[in-house]
Amino acid sequence: MTPQFVLEGVVVGLAVGSIYALIAVGFTVLYKSTKILNLAHGELVLFGGYLAIAVTSAAGFLPVPAAFALGVAVTLLAAAALGFAVERAVMRPLFGQPLLSVIIVTLALGYVIRGVMVGIWSGETRTFPPVVPAAVVRVAGVPVSLVGVWSAAAAALLLVLFSLFFRYTRWGIAMRAAANEQLTASTLGVSLKRVFAYAWAFAAVAGAVGGILLGLWLGVNFALAAVGLKALAAVILGGLDSIPGAILGGLLVGVVETVLGGYIDAHVKLWGQPLHGFKEVTAYLVILLALMVRPYGLFGTEHIERL
Amino acid sequence: MAYARPCGDFKTSYAQDMALLDIRLYRWGFAVLLVALALAPWVLGRWIYLLNDIAIFAVGATGLSLVMGFAGQISLGHAAFMAVGAYTSWFVTSQLRLPFVVALPLSALVAFAVGAVVGLPSLRIKGLYLAIATLAFQFLVEYLIVQTVSGMGGTPVPSMDLFGVPVNTEVRFWYLVAAVWVLGAVFATNLTRTRVGLALMAVRDRDYAAQVLGVNLLYYKTLAFALGAAYAGVAGSLFAHYNRVIGAEHFSLAQSIDFVAMLVIGGLGSVWGPHLGAAFVRILTQLLKMWAPVLGALLPVLGRATTSVHDIVFGVVLIAFLIWEPGGLATLLRKLKRYVDLWPFPH
Numbered sequence: 001m002t003p004q005f006v007l008e009g010v011v012v013g014l015a016v017g018s019i020y021a022l023i024a025v026g027f028t029v030l031y032k033s034t035k036i037l038n039l040a041h042g043e044l045v046l047f048g049g050y051l052a053i054a055v056t057s058a059a060g061f062l063p064v065p066a067a068f069a070l071g072v073a074v075t076l077l078a079a080a081a082l083g084f085a086v087e088r089a090v091m092r093p094l095f096g097q098p099l100l101s102v103i104i105v106t107l108a109l110g111y112v113i114r115g116v117m118v119g120i121w122s123g124e125t126r127t128f129p130p131v132v133p134a135a136v137v138r139v140a141g142v143p144v145s146l147v148g149v150w151s152a153a154a155a156a157l158l159l160v161l162f163s164l165f166f167r168y169t170r171w172g173i174a175m176r177a178a179a180n181e182q183l184t185a186s187t188l189g190v191s192l193k194r195v196f197a198y199a200w201a202f203a204a205v206a207g208a209v210g211g212i213l214l215g216l217w218l219g220v221n222f223a224l225a226a227v228g229l230k231a232l233a234a235v236i237l238g239g240l241d242s243i244p245g246a247i248l249g250g251l252l253v254g255v256v257e258t259v260l261g262g263y264i265d266a267h268v269k270l271w272g273q274p275l276h277g278f279k280e281v282t283a284y285l286v287i288l289l290a291l292m293v294r295p296y297g298l299f300g301t302e303h304i305e306r307l
Numbered sequence: 308m309a310y311a312r313p314c315g316d317f318k319t320s321y322a323q324d325m326a327l328l329d330i331r332l333y334r335w336g337f338a339v340l341l342v343a344l345a346l347a348p349w350v351l352g353r354w355i356y357l358l359n360d361i362a363i364f365a366v367g368a369t370g371l372s373l374v375m376g377f378a379g380q381i382s383l384g385h386a387a388f389m390a391v392g393a394y395t396s397w398f399v400t401s402q403l404r405l406p407f408v409v410a411l412p413l414s415a416l417v418a419f420a421v422g423a424v425v426g427l428p429s430l431r432i433k434g435l436y437l438a439i440a441t442l443a444f445q446f447l448v449e450y451l452i453v454q455t456v457s458g459m460g461g462t463p464v465p466s467m468d469l470f471g472v473p474v475n476t477e478v479r480f481w482y483l484v485a486a487v488w489v490l491g492a493v494f495a496t497n498l499t500r501t502r503v504g505l506a507l508m509a510v511r512d513r514d515y516a517a518q519v520l521g522v523n524l525l526y527y528k529t530l531a532f533a534l535g536a537a538y539a540g541v542a543g544s545l546f547a548h549y550n551r552v553i554g555a556e557h558f559s560l561a562q563s564i565d566f567v568a569m570l571v572i573g574g575l576g577s578v579w580g581p582h583l584g585a586a587f588v589r590i591l592t593q594l595l596k597m598w599a600p601v602l603g604a605l606l607p608v609l610g611r612a613t614t615s616v617h618d619i620v621f622g623v624v625l626i627a628f629l630i631w632e633p634g635g636l637a638t639l640l641r642k643l644k645r646y647v648d649l650w651p652f653p654h
Contacts (some may be wrong), residue, residue, distance in 0.1 A: 037435045037438070037439075039438075039442075090626055090630070093630045094629065094630060097629070097633065099381075099434055099435065100375070100379075100381055100575070101571075101629050101633055103381065103435070103438055104567055104568075104571055104625065104629060105625070105626055105629050105630075107383075107564055107567070107625075108568075108621070108622040108623075108625035108626045108629070109622060109626065110622075111564070111618045111619070111621055111622030111625070112618070112619050112622030112623060112626070113622075114615075114618060115615035115616070115617070115618030115619035115622060116615070116619060117615075118615035118618070119615040119616075119619070229442070229446075232439060232442075236436070236439060240435070277450070277453075278450075280450070281446055281447060281450045284442075284443035284446045284447055285443075285447070287439060287440065287442075287443040288440060288443050288444075288447075291428065291432050291436055291439070291440050291443075292428060292431075295431055295432045295436055
């Protein structure tokens with residue numbers, strides 16, 4: 001592992017990690033406000049990527065940047081609508097049900113969303129028209145594709161916007177209040193139903209943006225749903241209910257995956273056979289290790305159980 | 308010994324109280340069920356393969372029912388345990404050249420051991436976190452299969468024979484799998500009534516309270532995972548020799564979720580649940596497989612959507628059950644039985 005390899009890995013990893021962080025923040029916000037672990041998050045990411053590509057391609061008569069802007073706008077609106085619809089139709093009837101039912105219902109939801117998307121767009125890899133020129137820039141002496149830099153910058157900008165939203169707007173504060181103590185917030189006039197609906201819309205939008213950014217960089221195919229589960233690794237590492245934890249976790253997972261996974265892929269042999277795709281499972285190893293050592297994550301609150 | 312359940316409790320001995328089939332109606336019912344299972348090949352003809360399929364997955368679902376339904380531990384990696392059993396069976400029969408009679412218990416044992424190891428963290432992590440840990444285990448096993456034995460294709464598994472009799476037809480396989488199915492189901496049913504089963508249910512309802520009452524959490528949680536995995540291992544071994552080819556796609560996350568679907572649809576924490584659920588899920592899968600092309604031909608508008616009909620229907624059925632009947636088919640049956648018992652009175 002040469003220093004150059006590590007440096008490259010860290011830079012690229014940070015770029016990927018910022019997108020993971022964005023997706024992970026959607027996850028965490030949803031968990032904080034509703035105590036629901038959304039296993040359909042990967043499908044929300046996919047939804048964003050596919051819809052944005054479909055709209056951008058359909059608006060081919062416009063110049064590419066305008067078509068892309070239209071695609072992004074439509075996708076974000078559709079994602080928010082999807083989030084509201086899911087909350088209203090599926091989650092609200094299950095309010096107060098045991099954890100098991102809620103986890104399984106999100107899994108089932110993922111099935112439905114993915115099924116519908118396979119039906120409409122089939123499974124092959126799709127790419128955006130060239131929105132960002134396929135140039136390579138040097139960051140800290142490391143070559144990175146321009147798309148990567150753009151996605152990282154967009155993800156960082158959105159993370160800042162999200163934190164401002166939660167700090168200063170009325171609904172951001174209401175959501176934080178509900179996350180802190182549902183019952184108290186409810187007695188103080190915060191409508192839990194609306195908070196839940198906003199949380200779902202927020203998670204769907206964050207996932208969709210992650211999908212668009214990853215789609216710009218790598219193209220969209222059904223393997224992208226696995227990215228939603230990588231965000232899970234980020235969240236577990238950072239602590240399920242900590243937003244800074246989710247961001248740091250996302251960056252860490254990105255770096256570990258690129259450096260360690262990339263190294264093992266390239267250099268480690270098992271029985272004389274090179275290992276392929278180890279990078280893809282690195283995130284799950286991170287999950288297992290994090291759960292063994294600190295089940296509540298780096299910054300999560302330790303759950304103390306009382307009888 | 309009455310035909311119907313008498314009003315009041317007339318049991319005079321412990322044995323009577325513990326009898327599984329306590330009234331004559333149930334004894335006759337069970338006898339009829341066994342006869343029906345034995346005669347199934349004649350009745351079903353070539354459709355017997357459907358029953359073989361159901362039986363294999365019902366055995367696996369029974370294991371998951373011990374873990375999730377009785378011990379309350381979420382497992383999203385049940386298909387991975389099935390893979391452990393299947394590959395153990397493959398290794399023992401094709402590499403070590405031992406008979407299937409040795410391979411079947413061995414795959415149960417190996418899966419039991421792996422299950423115990425995977426179950427160990429369940430003492431420390433629970434609920435959501437356990438779900439995620441088992442999910443990670445599922446992905447790692449899939450990765451290992453692709454990397455080490457099967458690659459992206461499948462691994463051929465030799466055909467089996469039982470004490471020199473080749474089990475090479477659907478009907479012969481049916482008698483083998485039916486025996487395993489009934490034995491496994493009766494064992495699980497009895498297990499849930501013993502100290503072990505009661506301890507598991509105490510753990511499910513409130514694990515700390517159970518610990519205070521003297522239930523060894525580490526032992527029982529690990530045991531639940533190990534037993535569940537052993538059932539999955541048996542199912543995996545049967546599946547391997549039935550399908551003759553095993554690969555990563557047979558033991559994918561989708562299969563694990565199918566197992567969870569069987570339990571939820573059948574009914575969590577019920578003895579009949581996994582069997583009803585397995586039958587429902589497998590029959591629905593086969594029907595969709597048969598009808599999807601027909602649907603596509605009849606309604607060309609749907610186009611490619613027919614390829615993903617399975618996923619959509621499954622998701623919708625699961626959500627519908629969770630919202631309207633969280634107790635699953637078993638609870639529906641119980642309600643029906645109650646209605647018939649009380650008819651013509653509503654209460």
